[in-house]
Amino acid sequence: MAEMETGFETFADVLRRHAAARPDAPALTFRDRTQSFAALDEASSRTANALAARGVRPGDRVAVLSKNRPEIYELIYACNKIGAVLAALNWRLSSREIGLILADCEASLIIVDDTGAGLLALEPGLPVVRFGPEFDAMRSAAAQRDPGFAGAADDTALILYTSGTTGLPKGVMLSNRGMSYTRDLAKSWGMTERSVNLVAMPLFHIGGCGYGSSTMLAGGHTVLMEAVEIDEMLRLISRYRVTHTFLVPAVVQTLLNAEGVRSADLSSLELLMYGAAPMGDVLLRRAMDVLGCRFMHAYGMTESSGTVVILAPESHDPGGPRSGLLKSCGRALPWVELRVVDAASGEDAPMGEIGEIWLRTPMTMRGYWHNEVATREAITPEGWFRTGDAAYLDEEGHVFLFDRFKDMIISGGENIYPAEIENVLNGHPAVAEVGVIGVPHEKWGETPLAVVVRKPGQSTSADELIAYTRANLATYKCPSRIAFADSLPRNASGKLLKHEMRKTYGAAS
Structure with missing residues (x-):
């Protein structure tokens, strides 16, 4: 059995400590x-x-395929207590994709809810346990003594599969050491034993199982939702006096458009974290006005075990002299090294010029499960993780995120970043949601296409929206086409699925 590092605690050790010190304190509500x-x-x-x-046995994978439920937290701790690895799978994938992932992760067994069971092949090739009476009986028949395993820092605690746009999603191996920084993140977010955290993001996503563990690891109370449902969210905030939550911009936008948001009792809210996609200062200003709590932008990814950059609440000042910081996702946390690297030269990009974000931190993943080639492509020999995200730095180290390099549009030799266009169109009073992609153009190679969802009861034309962007952006950046849709394709964490938009609207993947 490996010895624990000095000052290092696994998920299981933190739970053991809180259970001993504060046994009756509320931990989890569902x-x-x-x-x-x-x-x-x-x-x-x-x-x-x-x-x-x-x-x-230690090192074995236990897969879970289920919508959010409290037993998933139980499984995180249970696997940690015997040195096993929890592989949390995305229930929004197809049965074929789930089969490929199960074959890849070589799980010893899989635990499913009704949704997950419907995604399994007729013969999944491994033991299946159903949540409900079967899981409950399995648990109650077992001894209640703690197995007592003490994991090493470099042991893999979780495998989360990325939502890759092509091919099989990659299994990200997250270590005990990397996930232990969730406690430090909780402190930076102002979480204590008195905090109440509303978790609505899916637990197969780092924004769910990572951020979603933060208040629990701080000794506070976690209120879990099965899925995002706005009216229920408003009820839970009021009933449990929720102090913290994390929402992606798409959910924030839906929340602001809800009829009951202005009459709901949201007075307990202290901090709303947002991230996983650029929000844009237009939407952010509106959210600050309506919700009235402090805001913090979090930037991170599965491969970094969660948040590595934050824009602190004191930097959210729309009317102040530094309001331009609202377009930034903040500065790197103290235990994170960050560079913006010129793709052509491999050197640091000059201040203010766009490059790729590289990270070096103990939070970095161990690598991709069974994929040494992808691991070598992502992590340099010096330990830098190449994020694939485009950004520039200001003189104080603030990160200004533009877009994924793969989503960048090159039109007539000019680089166009969809997030800029989306931010502008989000300021139009008739626009509820917008996504921008590049589509083929005979003369320019590519041109921006904006897919717009109108607000209920609002009307606007393509010509009006194009004119609106031309009043706010350089002409070459403006969309030449507008398409209207009832909704935009998103994954379970709220991220816009640009590859699905490309399939629908005829762009190259």
């Missing part, structure tokens, strides 16, 4: 049922012993 830290600790120990009895 559908108005609350577990204390002691109850969660005991349940996870029973589940750990049940998994071990089924032959799960």
Whole structure:
């Protein structure tokens, strides 16, 4: 059994500590049922012993395919208590994709809800356990003693599969060390034992299982939602006096458009974290006005175990002399090294010029499971992780995110970043949502196409929206076409699926 680093705690060790010090404090609420830290600790120990009895050994993968439910947290801790690895799978994938991922991760067993069961092949090739009576019986029959495994810093705790736009999603191996920084993130977000965190993002995503563990690891209360449902979100904030939450910009926009948002009691909210996609200063200003709490921009990704850059609440000042910072995602956290690298030269890009974000931090993934080639392409020999995100730095180290390099549009030799266009169009009073992609053009090679969802009861024309962008952007950046849609394709975490838009609207993938 590996010895723990000095000052280092695994997820399981943090739960053990809170269960001993504050056994009756609320840890986790789901559908108005609350577990204390002691109850969660005991349940996870029973589940750990049940998994071990089924032959799960240190290093083995246990897959879970389910919508959000409290047992997923239980499984995170249970696997940690026996040195196993939890592989959380995306239930929005197809049955074919799930089959390929299960074959890739070589799980010892898979635990599913009804949705997950419907995605499995008739013969999945590994034992299947259903949440509900079967899982409950398995847990209750096991001993309640803690197995006592103490994981090493470099042991893999989680495998999360990225939502890659082509080919098989890659399994990101997240270590105990990398995930241990979630406690430090909780402190930087102002979370304490008194905090109440609303978790609405899917737990198969780092924005769910990573951010979603932060308040729990700080000893506070986590309120879990099965999925984003705006009216229920407003009810839970009021009932449980929620202090913190993380929402992607698409959910923030939906929340602001809800009829009941201005009459809801949101007075307990202290901090709303946003990230996973650029919000744009237009939407951000509106959110600050309506919700009235502090805001913090978080930038990170699965491969970095979560957040590595933050724009602090004090930098959110729309009417102040530094309002331009609202377009930034902030500065690197103290334990993160960050560079913006020129793609052609491999050297640091001059200040103010766009390059690729490179990161070096103990939070960086161990690599991609069973994919040494992709790992070598992503992580340099010096330990720098190449994010694929385009950005520039100001003189104070603020990161101004433009877009994914793969989403950049090259029109007539000019680089165009869709986020700039989306930010402008989000300021139009008739626009509810917008996504911009590059589509083929005979003369320029590519040209921007904006796909717009109108607000209910609002009308606008393509010509009006194009004229609006030309009043706010250089002409070469403006979309030459506008398409209207009822909705935009998004994944479970709210990210816009540009590759799906390209398929629909005839652009190259």
